[in-house]
Amino acid sequence: MKVSKVTVGAGALLLLAALATVLLQADAYVTEGPSPQYITSFPDEPDIDGILITVGIAVGRWFAGALPYPGLSAIINAIINAWEPKPEDDYWSHVHTQVEELCGTFINEHNIQQVEIYKNDLMSLLKQYERSQVDPDGSYPDKNTIADALSTSIITNRYLIEAAELPVSMGLHFMDISSVHIMVLKDAAESYTSEAGVSRWWVDLANELDHYSTYGRWLQGETIRWRDTNIECYFDEADQSCLDFEWTGIDCYDEYTIRDHVSNYEEDCDQVHPDSPEDGSCHRFCDLYQMEVNRGYCWLAEP
Known part of the structure; x- marks a missing residue:
């Protein structure tokens, strides 16, 4: 894996x-x-x-x-x-x-x-x-x-x-x-x-x-550096033993996991393994979470 x-x-x-x-x-x-x-x-x-x-x-x-x-x-x-x-x-x-x-x-x-x-x-x-x-x-x-x-x-x-x-x-x-x-x-x-x-x-x-x-x-x-190092995204690619048999029509799943060490928040996103990473349904999972965090703190610098 x-x-x-x-x-x-x-x-x-x-x-x-x-x-x-x-x-x-x-x-x-x-x-x-x-x-x-x-x-x-x-x-x-x-x-x-x-x-x-x-x-x-x-x-x-x-x-x-x-x-x-x-x-x-x-x-x-x-x-x-x-x-x-x-x-x-x-x-x-x-x-x-x-x-x-x-x-x-x-x-x-x-x-x-x-x-x-x-x-x-x-x-x-x-x-x-x-x-x-x-x-x-x-x-x-x-x-x-x-x-x-x-x-x-x-x-x-x-x-x-x-x-x-x-x-x-x-x-x-x-x-x-x-x-x-x-x-x-x-x-x-x-x-x-x-x-x-x-x-x-x-x-x-x-x-x-x-x-x-x-x-x-x-x-x-x-602040940017510190917050960045406390939000991580782990990517777990589908097991190779499954990928070897994708040609048979079975679905193999990748998993993204977000861990926010400040809020103690954790979330997973599973996707069918795509032909290319940008085609995956969870490809922007981490970025979207980061955007949500940004919106949550927008009061800090709202013009």
Whole structure:
């Protein structure tokens, strides 16, 4: 019996194809909006539920002017409200569910827990930034100081995401933190730019966009490679002892088997042995499954 293994072509789980799109085009993850039964924010803030709208999506839409909330305070308060631990509508559990759907059991639980702990510190800095002023009266640090502290904190701690094992499972957390970082840098750059001069924050913004874009492209390639190696198709050709007697009119059967090690899905397809491989009824079995996987994750990079 002749057995060969065919690895299914790379899928379109472009988790970080969304980075430049979310941060620059700002509406990569288009959804219909949260259901009426699921409200996590106050009426005057965007709703960030961790299912339909993540922090990365909300910040992206804010950049694009696609949210009816013009003030920075509204988006910051919505992020803090979503991230604050609460017994109901738990942002972390919903994001974790999405990560499991993408990665199966291949999740870096330890680093995810560390990132969620770190986000408590990030919430504190965001609260300070929301209260800061460009020209304060001296009773509170100025926006420049808090922006520097927040940016330094993110750069210091992003190794939790970017240097982690199983980086694909850290993608949504990467989107959250990177989008917050870019949001603050952009606001600081605009706040300190005037007719008298252009803020140096624009240089920081350009540098960090370059960093996130570079890492995002790497993670996109890593995601494709990783997903590809976890979906396999095995081809089991009809036994030669049967093929030797095909001239008598008997049917000999080939078998294709798909094994998806992420979803633990397995499926077989049997076909009458064809004269040429492309004529077989199961010839596109693996490709069609891959297309179905791609459609299942199309929300990751839906324009």
